[in-house]
Amino acid sequence: MAAKTAITPTREQDFAEWYQEVIKAARMAENSAVRGCMVIMPWGYELWENMKGALDRMFKETGHENAYFPLFIPLSYLEKEAEHVEGFAKECAVVTHHRLEQGPDGGLVPAGELQEPLIVRPTSETIIGETFAKWVQSYRDLPLLINQWANVVRWEMRTRLFLRTAEFLWQEGHTAHETEEEAREETLRMLDVYSTFCHEYMAVPVVAGEKSESERFPGAVATFAIEAMMQDGKALQAGTTHFLGQNFAKAAEIQYQNREGAREYAWTTSWGVSTRLIGALIMTHGDDDGMVMPPRIAPSHVAILPIIRNEEDREKVMEYVESLASELRSQEYDGRAVRVVVDDRDMNAGERSWDWVRKGIPVRVEVGPRDIAENAAFYARRDLPPREKKSMPRAEFVQNIGTVLTEIQDALYERALAFRDASTRRIDSKAEFYEFFQSGGGFAVSHWNGSAEVEEQLKNDLAVTIRAMPDGPDYEEAGTCPFSGEPSRRRVIFAKSY
Secondary structure, three states: OOOOOOOOOOOOOOHHHHHHHHHHHHOEEOOOOOOOOEOOOOOHHHHHHHHHHHHHHHHHHHHOEEEOOOOOEEEEHHHOOOHHHHHHHHOOOOOOOEEEOOOOOEEEEEEEEEEEEEEEEOOOOOHHHHHHHHOOOOOOOOOOEEEEEEEEOOOOOOOOOEEEEEEEEEEEEEEEEHHHHHHHHHHHHHHHHHHHHHHHHOOOOOOEEEHHHHHOOOOOOOOEEEEOOOOOEEEEEEEEEEEEHHHHHHHHEEEEEOOOEEEOEEEEEEEEEEEEHHHHHHHHOOOOOOOOOOOOOOOOOOEEEOOOHHHHHHHHHHHHHHHHHHHHHEEEEEEEEOOOOOOOOOOOOHHHHHHHHOOOOOOEEEHHHHHHHOOEEEEEEEOOOOOOEEEEEEEHHHHHHHHHHHHHHHHHHHHHHHHHHHHHEOOOOOOOOOHHHHOOOOOEEEEEEOOHHHHHEEEEHOOEEEEEEOOOOOOOEEOOOOOOOEEEEEEEEOOEOO
């Protein structure tokens, strides 16, 4: 008989439905009354706040400042950059009226048509470009390094919590530079920031590289991305950076006086990650019992569960629990105080424990009369099977909690890395390539002749696309494209994707 799991179906039975059930069981988010939008619940939002806080520190360490720009973008702004507006046109939400009036049947109807329609922000290159045009007058004003934490709206028809919703939260960086070289360096610097964050905070290994022309951000000269492998073998684009050249600067008239006194257009970049990262976290680390939180970004590190068999035990147990919680909170992990929650809800102890398993808290501690008598901590790590628990002397447990959390963080990364490596294959024949993806797939590292025709063929035949064109000796080697028989100057990563 198969072991009972907290989540049904399991990953093997139905990965897509498993994903939705993990979110539900962990109470991270739910669908809202507004079609395609989500409500991020406290446990999920605190996770986002921790991710946001870590990223924000990294942005500021690289010289960026936060600002905020309008939610509404005049239609004329988008029209100035033809390729950009074409890329987003089908996803735009449009505001055409500025008030509601009571209609003849008593209902409310839009009234007061706007002179110019307003687009609800799908991304902010155009309106930030208009602002930069006012802020930048001289080379002395450069570089301009700005980040915005905001929400955006892209009218998606098929939505999935965190991965693809009509409205989502994100950050978008926008910078302007004096030279092309500086702008290109910025694009790659922020790609490295994203890679570091995924590795060190999310415990998610990613591959970074340039996107092919067909996958490029509308209006960009070059787009780069970090790609992570989910447990079903599919790739998830976890973040992107864009070298915009002078395209948006020319559309928005971002000009500056150079060192010789002549007028030049600035070189710009943009880059962003979103709440999609939470989806990446779930599909990288989650198991058939629910969410698994990497300690560096977990909303809380330790849940202490009082085990009270009768009222006579209550005072003694709660006194021990509160003092243990206080001692743990005095310890540091990752440069901050250990975050502890005491769960004394009036419910079965087993139900409380499984609730925290499903939510993915890194460490659970159960405290009953026997633990008090032994002056011990009976605990379980979320990266290990839920029923695998051990007892440790209280003082030793408190002293070593930072080490335990570090071990969990490292173990999650190593497990995810081992899975990705085992699911990555160098393939040099068309037959093997097709068999690889028809039988499941993963990352295929194969040659490509650079043609859009090959991309289109693989997309139609297998729903496979080029996810990244990384640098390095494993990729930058000449060979033969297995799909066209033509020369290839490099290998790229192919995968099915979200």
